Amino acid sequence: MDLDTVKERAGPREFGPGDDMPEEYRKAATRMIQFHANSEIMGAYLEKPFIRQSPSLDRKLAFSAKTQDEIGHGQLLYRAAESLGVKTREQMLDELAAGEGKFLNCFHYPMTEWQETPMIAFFVDGAAMRRQATLKRTSWEPYAHAMDKICFEEGFHIKHGEDIMRELATGSKRGQELLQEAFEEWWPRILQFFGPTDDDSTHHDFSADVGLKRMGNDELRQAFLNAYIPKAEKYGLEIPEKPRIVEEDGTYEVIEEDLDWEEFFTVAKNEYPSGREQINGRKEAQEAVAWVRKSLDDWEHAGTAGASTQRAAD
Amino acid sequence: MAASTERNERDGRLGGPDELSEREQAAVETLCYRLADDELVLGERYTEWQVRAPTLESDLALSNIAQDEFGHARLWYDLLEDFGYTEADLIFERDPGAFRHATLVELPFEKGDWADAIVRSYLYDAAEHLRLEALENSSYPRLADRVRKVLSEERYHREHARNWLERLTAGAEGRERVQSAADRLFPHALALFEPVGESDADVDALGLRTESLDSMREQWLDTVLPFLSSLGIDAAPELCEGTDVESLLPESVGRDGSHTDAWPELHAEMTRTYRDLGRTEARRIMSDPDDAE
Amino acid sequence: MIWEVFRQEQAGEYHTHCGNVHAPDREMALTFAQIQHGRRKPTHSLWVVPQPEVSEVDDEAATFGGTTDKSYRWVMPYNRVDPEFAEEIAESEAEQRDADEQRSEG
Structure with a gap:
């Protein structure tokens, strides 16, 4: 299929593995889905310690389930990316380990305290959910299918995150103060989630032209701010003075020059120190179990896999 | 005496939590601590594999098993709450030395030692199966009522462990790692069958459990040794040479409150947020097990 | 064949x-x-x-979704917060409620 035809036909769920897609499309889609999949893995990496640190058994279960879901989302997304025929999952996971795979800015920062968890589990996941909902209509069908399941599950994550925030916000004075501190630390990063504003609001990039993206970052940022700033205020969180936020008729605008874009681009290049540490931490974990993957590969190639499947079906 | 008359009037079944004699309650508590603490701590160790398992699919599966174990712990702790304890008393504010889990479940994993996770799960779940079957006809109805739901989830755990063991032991490296994990873990698995104290005798005497610890250990050995041996794993060569089981036990068995150093460290990590935030209670999300469904 | x-x-x-x-x-x-x-x-x-x-596992052999309470992985027990502030969350909530209903009918 030539690029003009792709742009012409670029409707929701229009293309799948059966279509002969041009290389530009396959590469752009792979880049986008790989980024998304990597983010699920690195988000899970960040949240995992809180399974252990949960202050009740029910919370522990919820945190374990949430982390499990994120890994499950990674599984779905890497499969959707693999279906473009550009890279295998193994390649993509190796790239992530080597520090070449890119992922969301927020997952480059360390998270060590319980009061920080709603910053990811409510605000960052909420921002991601806003974007993901629009991707149910992406033109790469396997990506849209992954999005169906991810969006189905994600409601639990956001509510769980909000519930933790609510518990802190309505609990002890100390809990409230710690929550406010965590909010002040994370708020600028959360505001950078959708990247810097596009110069031209009608600007269309390649991904939009071929239907991979359904909504621009500016529009998504706006929808996010409109829904989540009132939420933060509802829980008594004070929005920091900087970066300045201008409100007009219930819509919000961030004064972008107040944000640290140099840091943002350092993060984006995988060069921020804590981000590097997190990448390397995951890499070590991945390497430590390489022997198991090799065992599975050997088993598969020894031809015993089919026989065993058969036995399972008997 | 009054209590045992009471028990006979109910065809050997005990009454509800408020109707138990002191001796009966002590025996029920002993049994529930064994069950709940094992499941909690094993689940806690399993979660170390989340985001660190060999593949994404195996990550999801082991995470689920961890959640199953926590869910079971929740059911058994809830039976202890019948006697007025809270979750805070039972987990977050409890002295680590008061926990009664076997040392098998508290040992940390060496980095990348998936063989340990699988062997541990295999040894534990084979024992867990026997233990739950011995509770299906427990004289304490509150306990017997909950066993079936737990049993059906444990079936997946056993299949999961057996499937993995077969595949890991097919190659030389995997077999070596499995053998080494079995050597290290086997003594701690034997600790599963150690008594908590004198009240453990009452657990049998009062019919709370229909198989004794010794009898379950024999059945367990008859299950796990032949299976491991069929995979080329020699778990306890000493036993074939007629060595007494007791002499194989590790220094700390857990059941009597003696633990390895790994346990207080783990407990401190688990309770860190609770302490840091000055919490006095553990917040529930789900319905009480008696109200669920 | x-x-x-x-x-x-x-x-x-x-x-x-x-x-x-x-x-x-x-x-x-x-x-x-x-x-x-x-x-x-x-x-x-x-x-x-x-x-x-094609290989199969059915509900005789497996307990899909478990037999003990797994409500922590659903939206329903988090009822102290309201999903209506964002339509995508409300939609996810509705889908989960539907799925849960189908499960309990099944």
């Missing part, structure tokens, strides 16, 4: 199992399947899979 047939009604939807055909090979299976399973119902695409390649 028997081939299992999966039909997708429209682009973007899921391929769902709709039946099977006898055929000596993959090509013939596709030839037959389009008539037997695609001649009347709206069809965008068909897949054929050799039946012996």
